[in-house]
Amino acid sequence: MSDRTIGFIGLGIMGAPMAKNLLDAGYDVVGYNRSQEPVDEHVESGGERGDSPQDVAERGDVVITCLPDSPVVEDVLRRDDGVLAGVSAGTVLIDMSTISPTVTEDLAGEVNERGGEMLDAPISGGEEGAIEGSLSIMVGGEESVVENNRELLEVMGETITHCGPSGAGQTTKACNQIVVAAQMVGVSEALVFANQAGADLKSVVDAISGGAAGCWTLDNRAPSMIEGEFDPGFFASYQYKDLRIAMDAGEDFGSPMAQTAVAHELYKAMETTGRGKDDNSGVMQVIEDLAGEEARVE
């Protein structure tokens, strides 16, 4: 498979190490990024320089995008020198950004019109996962296209799950963030409550972690939450952005999310109170704010 040339757009914290893994696996990788420094580093690692998204798409058999949000992905595809201008019959676009499922469906239609194929393939696993090639990749699109590109995806990720038609990867990522937020806020409300009630928080966590309340947040974040430590991890502002995608998609698909709406508002408060760069478990501080000045857990 390494005779295929890969275009890679978005050499950020996640994209740069993913492109590096593709180079190390023997692929030719044409990189593009708005700022040039990451492209220089990409070239130093053995990659090629792309002049524009269109140039990258014209030179690549596969084009991977790894970008911050829906508007950026839409712009990079649709602008005059964008990806769509360079797509030809057989081009495969793999969007690994976390964006809206319905925007994804629209973009896939536009790629199809030009004879190309599109997969949505958002990721989880963080910067370490990107460096180690151990990302979890949630894929939406045609089964045959997924299978033809599985080997390529396996260079970047450890778990590749095909979740359904175009948009299903983004839908799955949204589901992930809905459940993560529910846990983060639930554990936060429980810990602030237990602290106000005068219980011993470590004992509370020990007592409930092994049963039906057991979850990743209790196992991996509750100990630091109790200490008032909120170094990221996963930025609260990313959790907020991802919850907005989920809320917007719930609007599009007619799926009410009463509980997720509350989590969304609490993560909004992480932004408004200047805590967007804290870990997503830092939402506990918003619950503390609501409980008043005396309510700090640490």
Add this chain to the structure above:
Amino acid sequence: MSDRTIGFIGLGIMGAPMAKNLLDAGYDVVGYNRSQEPVDEHVESGGERGDSPQDVAERGDVVITCLPDSPVVEDVLRRDDGVLAGVSAGTVLIDMSTISPTVTEDLAGEVNERGGEMLDAPISGGEEGAIEGSLSIMVGGEESVVENNRELLEVMGETITHCGPSGAGQTTKACNQIVVAAQMVGVSEALVFANQAGADLKSVVDAISGGAAGCWTLDNRAPSMIEGEFDPGFFASYQYKDLRIAMDAGEDFGSPMAQTAVAHELYKAMETTGRGKDDNSGVMQVIEDLAGEEARVE
């Protein structure tokens, strides 16, 4: 320790097998229940019959209560022939019901005034846990009283955690139910959303279970939720009652619970739509109701 006589009040689904385990461990157990059939069975198993809560308290060195809710516990303690009328110096009352932490504190004070000691020791682990003696027991009260009664508690439970002063056991149980409900509702909102979006639900669950969204509900309930199967398990009406305790306690302790409040309302809808005897994962059906007639997952 089996030279101590145990009074046991509340021989229900949970209480009866717990009392049986105490008998099997060699304790003398005086049983009391409002209806007589469970007491008859208790006597057939080698137990003694108590005539009233007061009688049980007068004859027992330790009195265990395992009752449905705060008002019943308050009545069984405070009425004319209640437990408090029979408490004397050295009596230990262990309330294993799930009730309000602040009611617990009040009752503990009244027991103390009569020279007795009280532990709150709510349980989780269900009917199987009660039968097998493998319950998780969350204990609030004086350290020395907990230690003096640990051997007795270990007859009924596998994990005995001392969580703080009087009320801390109930607080911990409330925390458990807050986190359980957050998971149940979060997974429900995610699954209904994914279904509306046309994703493959089994793949969605597979893709997100291993990461930061991982939790007991995804592992143990999502497969049956996808099939539309909601046999209990743990009754939705009990989840609702326990969330009301948490909300009331949040009121008492000044601890806001915006997300838990939504879960509380959704479990209320389980009652109002006649689904209280479904499993607590059945709250997904309320989300489906909200999404409209076409939105059934199964």
